[in-house]
Amino acid sequence: MSGSPSETSSETAQRTVVIVGAGQGGARTAQALRRQGWQGRVLLLGQEPEAPYERPPLSKEVLAEGADPECVPLFKPGQAESQGIELETGVAVTALDTAAKRLSCADGREVAWDALVLATGARPRRLSVPGADLPGVHLLRTAADARALAPELTxxxxxxxxxxxxxxxEVAASARRRGCRVTVVEAAPHLIGRAMGPKISRFLRQLHIEKGVHIRLSGQVSAFEGEERLEGAVLADGTRLPAEVAVVGIGCLAEDSLARAAGIDCDDGVLTDAFCATSAPGVWAVGDCTRHENRWLGRRVRLESWENAELAPQVAARAICGKPEPYAAVPWFWTDQYGLNLQLLGLTAFEGELVWRGTPLEGPAVAFELEHGMVRGAALFDSGRERRPVKQIIESRSRVDPEALADPGVSLRDLAKSLA
Ligand SMILES: Cc1cc2nc3c(=O)[nH]c(=O)nc-3n(C[C@H](O)[C@H](O)[C@H](O)COP(=O)(O)OP(=O)(O)OC[C@H]3O[C@@H](n4cnc5c(N)ncnc54)[C@H](O)[C@@H]3O)c2cc1C
Incomplete structure (x- = not known):
């Protein structure tokens, strides 16, 4: 079901959109539906006890500075009520019946929908080794996880x-800020392998080493040890590393189990088209739980990013309200570590030809990745102010003079304008 432009507001007023998952994608979908003029009922169901909040501070300010895990709420006080959004927290959805358009909740309740949006996020991968359940071994995804971890970092x-x-x-940087002695064990031969490749990640490695972090690459934890709680870890090569606290951050799995059980097409994420529609009529999906079509990339992609959880809800809400516009954004992601802000545009591994403007860690710097003379991705070190023009340069898909890119005397804004 999607609305059509000819539908009157009184027709949509009779209908219910149910959103499963009250994280960023769910909250933003509810708000976007209202912005797009959805007159009907909007029911937002989430299994966490907290009202929706943003997750990025959990690994940063919450651990490093003791900030409240809910320091960035997704609804202002009274906003959900004033927008007629029915927010129910502590409610886990257990099954979907896409033919009958009904879902079941853990408390036995059944809820009918006219349109359904899945915004169930992702869950951290667990390390299945002996001792992984010992107190002192943590995962980090939710406010509850951060509340359990923060006091451990003494x-x-x-x-x-x-x-x-x-x-x-990010946790390593926060733990160093708290005066902890920190070791990172990474199975790959370089850090952050999947998202950026060694040409960029070597600067993060250098930064962490300068800040006193011990980094072991090509290492694998094969067991955690301890009597009452964690005392250390054993690596595959037999090395023993003493530790009172461990955080397992080995990636996430899309939380697509509800969709899969309901027969909706999934492939490591709920499969959606460029309008966030799933294979089941009347069911949309947004955020970390999806493998969605991005028209700018020209392919399906699974993204775990704040921006995706902002943009996909706008796309889904527009489609539900009968004003479809495809998802076609240059992907953007950022990380903050020890005061360094690194932003990545374009979803590339930076394995091709790189043009540098400035030198990372010595001052603001940008690495442009070129393909056939066009910029297809960029890494911005402490250069957030350049994000907009760099994005425009990427979007232009025009050939750019590498010397102009490299020259700090050439304004990127002017360069972007000249290509527009
Ligand atoms: C610690 C941390 C730091 C991050 N930092 C950054 C960053 O610096 N930059 C960046 O770009 N991105 C960052 N991210 C990623 C970003 O926060 C996520 O991509 C974003 O939260 C995804 O939103 P979502 O709504 O898809 O999923 P979530 O926010 O995870 O929300 C999904 C919600 O659905 C609920 N749910 C799942 N199944 C059910 C069910 N059956 N019934 C009811 N509810 C259900 C979950 O409990 C959860 O509350 C970070 C993420 C984490 C965890």
Whole structure:
């Protein structure tokens, strides 16, 4: 079901959109539906006890500075009520019947929908090794996880990060800020392998080493050890690393189990088209739980990013309200570590030809990846102000003079304008 432009508001007023998952994607979908003029009922069901909040601070300010895990709420006080959004927290949805357009909740309730949006996010991969359930071994996804981890990061404690991806490195930086002794064990030969490749990640490695983090690449944890709680880890090569705290950050799995059980097409994520529609009529999906079509990339992609959880809801809401516009954004992601802000545009591994403007860690710098003379991705080190023009340059798909890109005297804004 999608609305059509000819439908009157009184027709949509009789209908119910149910959103499963009250995280960023779910909250933003509810708000976008109202912005797009949806007059009917909007029911937002989430299994966490908290009202929707943003997750990025959980690995940063919450651990490093003791900020409240809900410091960035997704609804202002009273906003859900004033927009007629029915938010129910602590409600787990257990099954979907796409033919009958009904869902079941863990408390036995059944809820009917006219349109359904899945926004169930992702769940952290667990390390299935002996001792993984010992107290002191943590995962980090939710406010509850952050509440459990933050008080563990006390001065002098030995903290082991299993996985040198974004979450692992952000937690490493926060733990160093708390005076912990930090080791990162990464199975790949370089950090953050999937998202950026060694030409970019080597600067993060250098930064962490300068800040006193011990990094072991090509290492694998084969067991955690301890009597009452964690005392250390054993690596596959037999090395023993003492640690009082470990955080496992080895990636996430799309939370697509409800969809799969309901017969909706999934492939490591709920499959959606460029309008966030799934294979089941009247069912949309947004955010981390999806493998969605991005027209700019020209392919389906699974993204775990704040921006995707902002944009996909707009696309889904427009489609539900009968004003479809395809998802076609240049992907964007950022990370903050020790005051360094690194932003990535374009979803590339930076394995091709790179043009540098500036030198990372010495000051603001941008790495442009060129393909056939066009910029297809960029990494911005402490250069957030350049994000917009760099994005425009990528979007232009025009050939660019590499010397102009490399020259800090050439304004990127002017360059972007000249290509528009
Ligand atoms: C620690 C951390 C730091 C991050 N930092 C950054 C960053 O710096 N930059 C960046 O771009 N991105 C970052 N991200 C990623 C970003 O936060 C996520 O991509 C975003 O939260 C995804 O939103 P979502 O709504 O798809 O999923 P979520 O926010 O995870 O929401 C999904 C919700 O659905 C609920 N749910 C699942 N199944 C059910 C069910 N059956 N019934 C009811 N409810 C259900 C879940 O409990 C959850 O509350 C970070 C993520 C984490 C965890």
């Amino acid at each position: 001065e002098g404690r030995r903290v082991l990060l299993v996985g040198g991806g974004f979450i692992g490195l």
